[in-house]
Amino acid sequence: MSLLDRLQGNAGGAPGGELLAxxxxLSGDDSPANRAAFYQALLGANLLVPTSRPFDCPRDESGAATLPEGEPIPLVTVENDAGQRAMLAFTDVAALHAWRSAADHLSLAAGALFSIAVxxxxxxxxxxxxxxxxxDLSRREFSMLAQGMLPLAEGEHGTQALLAAGGRVAVAPLAAPPADALLAAFRAALRRNAAVETIFLFRLAxxxxxxxxxxxxxxxxxSEPERQAxxxxVGDQIHxxxxxxxxxxxxxxxxxAFRSEVQRVGMRIVA
Structure with missing residues (x-):
């Protein structure tokens, strides 16, 4: 389930600055621009993570915990009837206390939190x-956020994404040629979509x-609607x-600059 599947909006709710705004x-208008702005604000935030006991560790200048390498964190988690586990996070103390008024917790940079979840x-x-x-943030969403990517639209086998501001990006050629069926599907998709000039396949980190x-x-x-379409x-075509x-x-x-680097290392799809 993605965040928008159960996002709640309440303008009179808890205080919270840019992230809650x-x-x-986003709850009022699920547009690519609002998604990107939300995810970017999320990656720039510190989030409160409840723990089952007090957990002392150094803090950085923002107040976020600097976790000792290799030491497990006593996280509080929840589980649904299907056995799926979720990590809890809160945007501020008011939201944490709305759940449990005396909860032990850590402040973590959102990127570090998502890496722990992965x-x-x-x-x-x-x-x-x-x-x-x-x-809720789905596994695909928080996995991409942990990589410094902003997932704008999620499909069964493809996600439209933006690179987060300040993210460190590496691109490389494919480790092996794509399967014939996948290559044929991309070629067919290219022929059917006049809005696409060309497509490059590559590896991204x-x-x-x-x-x-x-x-x-x-x-x-x-045009964002045309790009979404x-x-x-293409996602349907390669499925x-x-x-x-x-x-x-x-x-x-x-x-x-990014396009030039992708063109240098990527495999160009020719219709």
Whole structure:
């Protein structure tokens, strides 16, 4: 379940600065611009993480915990009837106390929190479980955020994404040629979408994360609705060519320097 599946908006709710303002804007209008602004604000925030006991550790200048390497954190987690586990996080003390008034907790930079969620194989991160403003981040969402990517639109086998401001990005050639079926699907998608000039396949790593398969799109349009339609169409087209555990990140190659690097190392799809 993605954040927007159960996002709650309440303008009269807990105090909270830019992050809650972005969350409320997103609950009112699920646009790519609002998603990007929310995720960017989220990555720039410190979040409160409840612990089952007091946990002392050094703090940085923002107040976020600097975790000792290799020492487990006594996290408080929740689990649903299907056995899926979620990590809890809160935007501020008021939201934490709405859930439990005397909870022990740590303040963590959001990126570090999402990395912990990935490492511990959580299925979701729940923001402000007791409201008044909150929602769930899916594993795909927090995994991409941990890499410094902003997931704008999520599909079954593809996600439209932006690179977060200040994110460290590495691109590389494919480790092996793509499967014939996947290549044929991308070629067919290119022929069917006049708004796409060309597509490049490459490997992407953000913020020192693992390598993932990415498709970079050189677009003939700047219209967000048209781009959304393109990504949906391409995702539908390649769906059958991907296995259950295979995924492709979709990125529009708008930044000239990034586009040049992708063109240098990527495999160009020719219709």
């Amino acid at each position: 972005r969350m409320r804007a 490492q511990n194989d959580f299925d979701a991160v729940v923001l402000n479980i007791a409201g008044p403003d909150g929602g 953000v913020g020192g994360s693992h390598w993932s398969l990415a498709a970079g799109f050189c677009m003939r349009t700047r 393109v990504f949906q169409s 059958a060519a991907l296995g259950d555990d295979e995924y492709v990140d979709f990125l529009a190659l708008d930044d000239a």
